[in-house]
Amino acid sequence: MNLAPLPAIMVEQAVRAALLEDLGRAGDITSDAVIPAGALAKVALVAREPGVAAGLDFCRSAFALIDPAIVFAPRLGDGARLRPGDVLADISGPARGILTAERVALNFLGHLSGIATATQGIADAIAHTKAKISCTRKTTPGLRFAEKYAVRAGGGANHRFGLDDAILIKDNHIAIAGGVARAMAAARAGIGHLVKIEVEVDTLAQLDEALAHAPDAVLLDNMAPEMLRAAVARINGRAIAEASGRINAQTAPGIAETGVDLLSAGWLTHSARVLDIGLDFVG
Template identity: 70%
Template sequence: MLSKLPEIMIEPSIRMALLEDLGRTGDLTSDAVIDPGVTASVVLSAREFGIVAGLDFARLAFSLIDREVVFTCQVADGDAISPGEVLAKVQGSARSILAAERVALNFLGRLSGIASSTAKIAKAISHTRAKISCTRKTTPGLRFAEKYAVRAGGGVNHRFGLDDAILIKDNHIAIAGSVEKALTRAKQYAGHLVKVEIEVDTLEQLEKALYYRPDAILLDNMDSKTLREAVTLIGGNAISEASGRITAENAPEVAETGVDLISIGWLTHSTKVLDIGLDFVG
């Protein structure tokens, strides 16, 4: 079940985005052409199929501009939506609604796009045990939001930061001197609640890593045949994670190798925004 993010986590990002948009003098256009007392009713509507995420972000954008604006959700984050479907109704000051419109839609479209891409791949691999995971390749300052969107789409989260776990990558191995040296030091350093994962590029590296019993192994840029061999070698003694050049098209083939996780960076760094619009209704 998808848990909502506390408002205290969301507000700083929304506030910053609104301040960026309002600039030094506020919404010149609305102030010029709309009288202060005019009210409006609008709806946020889907323009295409997808999974919605970020409704609380949109709601807070309107609320921070004007506490009197009423935002009523018609769907919930994680729901499948169709073209023309109303996601939320908004009523209140016309000036306030228009001042918050772009920020609300930016967050809602961005997060819904991530959720939709995640859901598409999760569905394609649903016949396997593998789960889709994100990475740290996120928009600076918005990692918490984008990882929330991955969860809304049916994916799971990888590390939120460098302090979550030990993940030994190729550069760590190169500088440490070897897989053996890197894992030995990591095992000595890690506390009892800190998991250790290591990235390997070859089956030879994998065999060396398994001797030190890491909690997880990242199998980087391996073809399907090699992935199958790697999963067999791991034998359930560590979490297996595939990464590198994974697309919506080849994800099922990767999942069918038996890996536990498939991590995909583009879910958060270059997913297409879901088209959502604001329409005036009266």
């Protein structure tokens, strides 16, 4: 997998905020009271269940920010497929610092690995088609960049990162603007030459109206597979065809087999189950 790492400054900013939240006003009073100041420890990040790794740089950053003397030695990288018992990384150094950073490190790793695992499940299910699975803007505030990275780690594609990436004309835009044609004409007149336009439709009549204005992409919302096939035939390669609604590992193959280019699912980032990864004491 050709997965480019996130810039360290982006990772550190998010991890620093999480650590400050956890440290509160007095720091880790438990570890400071219970663990001798000079104590050293060796621990390992271990997968408790199958999945896909994502977020190891967030782990590394958490330990480094608490104590630069902590050594973080990864055995696997983001995007790696995990089996129960797999060791993702070995960590050694000052015991207090390891325990202080543990929860923030695991929070990031479990959450992002859960997203990558959910994404990979759908990517595997539709691997026999040309379609790709994509995320949406339904992300945790402040963590969009990290969650979209996790989608990439799981073999998925990213949709817009924000409102300024591209124009996406949705149902409420259409209703307030006075129809598909008016909304698209206004969008076309108000953007620069590098900005793409996608329009959401839920009927074939709306699709025909949208296609008359040459969109770059069409979001086919909550259409049954039979209607999706008809929509793909009408689009006939003139725009990217994106399907959304009711997409999971069970429904995705049937939707992808209609010939759409993308399947988008918001739950990948807002509701994916955390992957169980533990920090085990070694010595």
